[in-house]
Amino acid sequence: MFNDYFYKWYPEIYRDNTLHLTAEQDGIYRRLIDHYMISRQPLPDNEAALARIAGVDISTMVATLVELRLFFGSTNGKLTHGFCDKLLDEQDARSRKQSDRGKKSAEKRKIKAIDKQANFNAGSTTASTALQQIEIEKEIKKERVTNVTLKKESFYSEEFETFWTTYPKNKGSKKTAGEKYESAIRSGISHEQLRAGARAYADDIKRQGTELQYIAHAATWLHQKRWDVDYTDDKPSAARTPNGKYDNRDPATRARDIGESIIAKRNAAEAERLRAESKPTDHPTLPNICQPENIRREGGNDGIPRPNVSGNSGGL
Secondary structure, X not given: OOOOOOOXXXXXXXXXXXXXXXXXXXXXXXXXXXXXXXXOOOEEOOHHHHHHHHOOOHHHHHHHHHHHHHXXXXXXXXXXXXXXXXXXXXXXXXXXXXXXXXXXXXXXXXXXXXXXXXXXXXXXXXXXXXHHHHHHHHHHHHHHHHHHHHHHHHHOOHHHHHHHHHOOOOOOOHHHHXXXXXXXXXXXXXXXXXHHHHHHHHHHHHXXXXXXXXXXXXXXXXXXXXXXXXXXXXXXXXXXXXXXXXXXXXXXXXXXHHHHHHHHHHHHHHHHHHHHHHOOOOOOOOOOOOOHHHEEOOOOOOOOOEEOOOOOOOOO
């Protein structure tokens, strides 16, 4: 598995999609995305678990999720993120490409070593013979790889091929999707249920006008069991959220309402703090030198009243 310590970031796209978030909401959203990419798994759809991931208290997470859920889809207790899934699939593809490149480099080094040894031992004639042998071995190996590929391609069932044809563009790895498909079948899901889910997903993408980069790869769709998602609603995409709920407010109104809610919550907390600080503190062991009976009116020679620090009542 390919492990990246960083991932692609598109600041302009992110800014356009999150400009309505507060600084606090933005920070929590970034932490959730980072955890998604590091763990390479969907997030738990649980306020307490998300609060631990983001490093905030549960009440803050509950208030923030009202807005952040709009960025995620919810399936079987998990929060999925289409764009993060796309980046993870790209990482896997890059890992496989680097592995293939490394194997080719190792083969070239082996050929050079054999050529050098042949020249050293027997001169140019023997070296030419050795190179010819190498070419023959390469052809044999290539034929073996071709045979293995054909066997793998014949591995796919007719039902999976139908599903693969039904699934929308941006399919991703066919091999991984085939493995996930067979796993779903072994768990008790029927072929028709998977095909119907793929058709519904394709229709939903067409109806919502989803961009190609946000379409989940087939392996991701199968892994996250998205065939259970209800794609049949006909409400406009502006009112549709990934978790299946609907919010008909426009973005400005939604941001204003959330902001007013957060401000009201902070004002209530501040009022409570001020009430707590204004409570009188009783110190029975210390005299209250500010009480009238503890002020000596006669004062000193300068005529200025001074407190009776002894705690005894002075005369007026």
